[in-house]
Amino acid sequence: MAAAGDPYVARLDEALRFxxxxxDFLIVSHVQPDGDAISSTIAVxxxxxxxxxxxxxxxxxxxxxxxxxxxxxxxxxxxxxRKPERRFRAVVAVDCADFSRIGLVSxxxxxxxxxxxxxxxxxxxxxxxxxxxxxxxxxxxxxxxDLIEHAGLAIDAEAATVIYTxxxxxxxxxxxxxxxxHVMAAASKLLAxxxxxxxxxxxxxxxxxxxxxxxxxxxxxxxxxxxxxxxGWLYIEPKDLEETGASGExxxxxxxxxxxxxxxxxxxxxxGMEDGTVKVSFRSAGKADVAAIxxxxxxxxxxxxxGCRLAMPLDEAMRLVVDTVxxxxxxxx
Amino acid sequence: MAAAGDPYVARLDEALRFxxxxxDFLIVSHVQPDGDAISSTIAVxxxxxxxxxxxxxxxxxxxxxxxxxxxxxxxxxxxxxRKPERRFRAVVAVDCADFSRIGLVSxxxxxxxxxxxxxxxxxxxxxxxxxxxxxxxxxxxxxxxDLIEHAGLAIDAEAATVIYTxxxxxxxxxxxxxxxxHVMAAASKLLAxxxxxxxxxxxxxxxxxxxxxxxxxxxxxxxxxxxxxxxGWLYIEPKDLEETGASGExxxxxxxxxxxxxxxxxxxxxxGMEDGTVKVSFRSAGKADVAAIxxxxxxxxxxxxxGCRLAMPLDEAMRLVVDTVxxxxxxxx
Numbered sequence: 001m002a003a004a005g006d007p008y009v010a011r012l013d014e015a016l017r018f019x020x021x022x023x024d025f026l027i028v029s030h031v032q033p034d035g036d037a038i039s040s041t042i043a044v045x046x047x048x049x050x051x052x053x054x055x056x057x058x059x060x061x062x063x064x065x066x067x068x069x070x071x072x073x074x075x076x077x078x079x080x081x082r083k084p085e086r087r088f089r090a091v092v093a094v095d096c097a098d099f100s101r102i103g104l105v106s107x108x109x110x111x112x113x114x115x116x117x118x119x120x121x122x123x124x125x126x127x128x129x130x131x132x133x134x135x136x137x138x139x140x141x142x143x144x145x146d147l148i149e150h151a152g153l154a155i156d157a158e159a160a161t162v163i164y165t166x167x168x169x170x171x172x173x174x175x176x177x178x179x180x181x182h183v184m185a186a187a188s189k190l191l192a193x194x195x196x197x198x199x200x201x202x203x204x205x206x207x208x209x210x211x212x213x214x215x216x217x218x219x220x221x222x223x224x225x226x227x228x229x230x231x232g233w234l235y236i237e238p239k240d241l242e243e244t245g246a247s248g249e250x251x252x253x254x255x256x257x258x259x260x261x262x263x264x265x266x267x268x269x270x271x272g273m274e275d276g277t278v279k280v281s282f283r284s285a286g287k288a289d290v291a292a293i294x295x296x297x298x299x300x301x302x303x304x305x306x307g308c309r310l311a312m313p314l315d316e317a318m319r320l321v322v323d324t325v326x327x328x329x330x331x332x333x
Numbered sequence: 334m335a336a337a338g339d340p341y342v343a344r345l346d347e348a349l350r351f352x353x354x355x356x357d358f359l360i361v362s363h364v365q366p367d368g369d370a371i372s373s374t375i376a377v378x379x380x381x382x383x384x385x386x387x388x389x390x391x392x393x394x395x396x397x398x399x400x401x402x403x404x405x406x407x408x409x410x411x412x413x414x415r416k417p418e419r420r421f422r423a424v425v426a427v428d429c430a431d432f433s434r435i436g437l438v439s440x441x442x443x444x445x446x447x448x449x450x451x452x453x454x455x456x457x458x459x460x461x462x463x464x465x466x467x468x469x470x471x472x473x474x475x476x477x478x479d480l481i482e483h484a485g486l487a488i489d490a491e492a493a494t495v496i497y498t499x500x501x502x503x504x505x506x507x508x509x510x511x512x513x514x515h516v517m518a519a520a521s522k523l524l525a526x527x528x529x530x531x532x533x534x535x536x537x538x539x540x541x542x543x544x545x546x547x548x549x550x551x552x553x554x555x556x557x558x559x560x561x562x563x564x565g566w567l568y569i570e571p572k573d574l575e576e577t578g579a580s581g582e583x584x585x586x587x588x589x590x591x592x593x594x595x596x597x598x599x600x601x602x603x604x605g606m607e608d609g610t611v612k613v614s615f616r617s618a619g620k621a622d623v624a625a626i627x628x629x630x631x632x633x634x635x636x637x638x639x640g641c642r643l644a645m646p647l648d649e650a651m652r653l654v655v656d657t658v659x660x661x662x663x664x665x666x
Contacts, residue, residue, distance in 0.1 A: 174507050174520075175538065179530035184521035187507075188514045197512035205508065206593045210562070213594055217553045223546065260539045261546055 008134060012150040015132040018116045019048060022090035025055040030096045031103035032061040035169025035204065036139045040094035040118070042072045042162045043144040048092075050153050056088075060103035066204060070165060071158040084108045090116075093128065095140040097121035118143055138178035141166020145186045157194025164195035165204060173205045214244035219254045225264070231325050232258035233268035235314060259283035266290060266325050270318050273309075278317040282306040282325075293328050297321070341467060345483040348465040351449045352381060355423035358388040363429045364436035365394040368502025368537065369472045373427035373451070375405045375495045376477040381425075383486050389421075393436035399537060403498060404491040417441045423449075426461065428473040430454035451476055471511035474499020478519045490527025497528035498537060506538045547577035552587045558597070564658050565591035566601035568647060592616035599623060599658050603651050606642075611650040615639040615658075626661050630654070 019025075027044045029037035041057050048055040058077040067073055087110040096102055096119060109115075117128025120137035137143050141163045148155055148163075155163070167187055171179045174187070191197055208216070215236065223234045236251060244250075251271065259267025266288050269281040280297070282290035283305055290306040299308020310317045352358075360377045362370035374390050381388040391410040400406055420443040429435055429452060442448075450461025453470035470476050474496045481488055481496075488496070500520055504512045507520070524530055541549070548569065556567045569584060584604065592600025599621050602614040613630070615623035616638055623639040632641020643650045 174530060175534035177529075177531035179524070179534075181521045181525035184517050184524060188517035188521060191512070191517060192514035196510075197507060198510035201506075201508035201512075206589070207595055208590075208593050209595045213553075213556065213590075217556070220546075220550045220553060223550070229543070256539070257541075257546075260541050262540055262542045 008146075009150070011132050012147055014130055015116060015118065015147060016151055018090075018114070018130045019051055019053065019092075022114060023053055024088065024090060025053060026088035026091045026105075026108060027055050027057045027094070028091060028096075028102055028105045029059050029094045030101040031059070033059045033063065033095075035064075035067060036141055036166040037095045038063055038067045038070065038073065038076070039162050039166030039169070040140040040144055041076060042070060043141060043148070043159060043166070044092050044094060044118070045072055045075075046159045046162065047144070047148055047151065047153070051151075055092075058105050058108065060105050066207070067165070069203065070162055072162075079105050079108070081107065088113065090114050092116045092118065094118045094144070095120070096127075097123050098125050099127040118147075136180070138176075138180060138183045139166045139170035141170070142183060142186055145190070149189075155190065155193040160190040160193035160195035161200065164190045164197075164200055168200055168204055173201060209250070211244050211246040212250045215240060215246035215250050216254065216257075218244065219251075219269075220257060223258060225261070226322065226326055229261075229263040230265045230329050231268065231322055232261055232264040232266075233270065233318065233322055234258055235270040235272065235318060237272040237314065238274050255281045255283050259285055265329055266293075268321060268325065270314060270321070272314045276311070276313075278310045278312065278314055280308050280310065280317065280321055282308075287332065288325075288329060290325075293325055296324065341479075342483070344465050345480055347463055348449060348451065348480060349484055351447070351463045352384055352386065352425075355447060356386055357421065357423060358386060359421035359424045359438075359441060360388050360390045360427070361424060361429075361435055361438045362392050362427045363434040364392070366392045366396065366428075368397075368400060369474055369499040370428045371396055371400045371403065371406065371409070372495050372499030372502070373473040373477055374409060375403060376474060376481070376492060376499070377425050377427060377451070378405055378408075379492045379495065380477070380481055380484065380486070384484075388425075391438050391441065393438050399540070400498070402536065403495055405495075412438050412441070414440065421446065423447050425449045425451065427451045427477070428453070429460075430456050431458050432460040451480075469513070471509075471513060471516045472499045472503035474503070475516060475519055478523070482522075488523065488526040493523040493526035493528035494533065497523045497530075497533055501533055501537055506534060542583070544577050544579040545583045548573060548579035548583050549587065549590075551577065552584075552602075553590060556591060558594070559655065559659055562594075562596040563598045563662050564601065564655055565594055565597040565599075566603065566651065566655055567591055568603040568605065568651060570605040570647065571607050588614045588616050592618055598662055599626075601654060601658065603647060603654070605647040609644070609646075611643045611645065611647055613641050613643065613650065613654055615641075620665065621658075621662060623658075626658055629657065 027041050029041045045055050045057050058079045060079050062078045063073050063076050081104040089110045115128040116130045118132045120140050122135040124133050134143050145163050218240050219234045225232045255267050255269035265285050267283040271279040282294050284290045289303045291301045294306035294308040297308040360374050362374045378388050391412045393412050395411045396406050396409050414437040422443045448461040449463045451465045453473050455468040457466050467476050478496050551573050552567045558565045588600050588602035598618050600616040604612040615627050617623045622636045624634045627639035627641040630641040
């Protein structure tokens with residue numbers, strides 16, 4: 001996809017030169033690493049292996065249990081800010097929009113330290129010595145796919161599994177609007193190289209923990225709609241998390257059950273917090289601008305996904321927000 | 334992907350010759366058409382349009398409401414066996430494993446009638462005058478993608494949307510094991526041609542009807558597990574369908590909620606039927622052969638997905654089957 005003379009090709013060349021120039025690397029991703037962060041971390045390790053280089057993978061935050069099956073995932077160190085035993089003069093940072101996302105691991109950087117910054121976030125501020133950025137990539141793993149191809153290396157089943165994982169998680173299983181022709185072309189080559197589409201989708205997207213199930217049961221049982229069916233909402237109280245063992249992360253996606261019902265224009269999730277405030281997640285099916293609604297309550301976000309926090313009892317917050325959303329929909333052309 | 338000398342290329346040539354030789358076509362798919370059937374029906378119409386040919390799309394069964402937004406879907410006739418007003422001498426049958434799948438629409442075939450059979454089912458018995466079969470295609474729409482490419486036609490956004498729909502629905506959103514490198518390469522080209530990955534996934538995979546939600550609420554609330562968490566099951570009674578307005582189709586996928594929980598090896602759905610029998614759906618997470626278990630009750634299926642029907646009260650059927658599955662798991666190596 002990248003033709004000669006393309007500035008992206010020049011950046012790929014520069015990144016490869018960086019990797020060839022140094023010998024001993026620290027690979028780091030952002031704090032609380034997610035699928036793309038772990039996937040990109042391991043992909044860089046795989047690439048450095050092939051180039052005959054030493055590397056250590058260190059992140060602030062553990063590998064999510066769901067991703068522990070990935071090759072080399074067991075080698076990723078979870079750094080919590082102990083006294084550094086050693087420091088690194090060459091670093092590859094992946095999927096970090098800015099330097100602060102590296103977290104405590106930056107304590108391990110020597111002075112001076114050469115830093116290769118590989119990322120897909122449009123807000124990336126090019127904090128590296130060398131920067132390999134592609135804002136239209138769905139995942140940092142997609143850029144690593146390009147880099148490995150550009151290096152002329154044959155992707156094996158392990159690397160394919162790792163990179164496919166990054167694509168799968170950052171595109172929501174090829175469902176988000178970042179699912180580009182290039183993502184699918186890369187996915188095609190990764191399947192040919194040995195990634196298992198069914199197994200990975202099953203493990204990464206279909207499987208649910210018992211806590212996730214328990215919180216889904218409670219959430220769904222409480223799903224309510226306005227009479228016209230255009231607003232759907234549900235709520236979760238602090239005791240629900242205690243009783244089900246669910247974490248805040250397990251609530252992700254719950255609001256989509258409200259939004260995804262036929263006829264619903266705006267889905268809402270109300271989370272009663274320990275401190276007595278209420279966090280509200282807004283999701284629009286497309287017509288309503290929920291960022292504008294959330295802004296009225298001091299919140300913000302995107303047209304289709306927004307949030308705010310209210311300092312009032314849960315039932316009052318629900319009445320107020322549902323009523324505001326209903327009136328906003330009524331006044332829509 | 335198809336090199337010269339490949340027998341598949343010869344079949345593509347033969348199919349194109351068939352379409353060029355005739356002028357006035359009936360396009361038909363199987364009774365109760367699903368996503369791939371509708372998608373393939375429309376793709377053939379689009380191709381025949383480009384070749385300057387007349388065609389009518391007629392199926393036995395309505396277009397599922399979820400697919401009504403597809404271009405040309407409104408032109409598909411739902412034939413219920415009225416007296417045929419006219420007959421056709423050239424037919425293209427898509428996604429039909431054998432002649433009987435065409436249903437009542439075969440009344441509209443003239444004698445003699447030239448028939449092009451395009452299908453991906455491994456069991457297809459080559460009932461056509463000309464047969465374009467590819468058993469390793471994930472969807473019949475995938476074969477139509479090949480045919481259109483082979484004809485040298487540029488796929489536009491409408492055709493891309495239609496064919497992507499067939500790929501998406503027959504691979505379960507690129508999650509089933511039929512998600513091949515070729516499927517993903519086709520998806521890449523279809524997105525480049527104007528298919529909208531996010532919009533289609535949203536409409537076809539994410540959206541739920543209120544009845545589907547209501548039945549999911551009831552099903553989930555009843556989800557139970559054996560003590561060791563290796564068997565999960567839920568049940569639906571006839572009155573649940575009445576009270577929620579759900580159809581049998583709305584129950585599809587419900588059993589996966591049982592199977593998808595961490596630690597579950599076998600998920601079960603018990604459907605109490607109007608006639609007093611109980612239909613049981615079995616899903617294996619991979620280790621257990623549920624076909625073997627279902628066979629003990631006179632049922633059958635595949636290793637990972639099977640079913641049987643029992644003539645006994647619902648609670649008795651649940652006790653019996655859960656106990657049998659538990660013992661089968663215990664005796665597994």
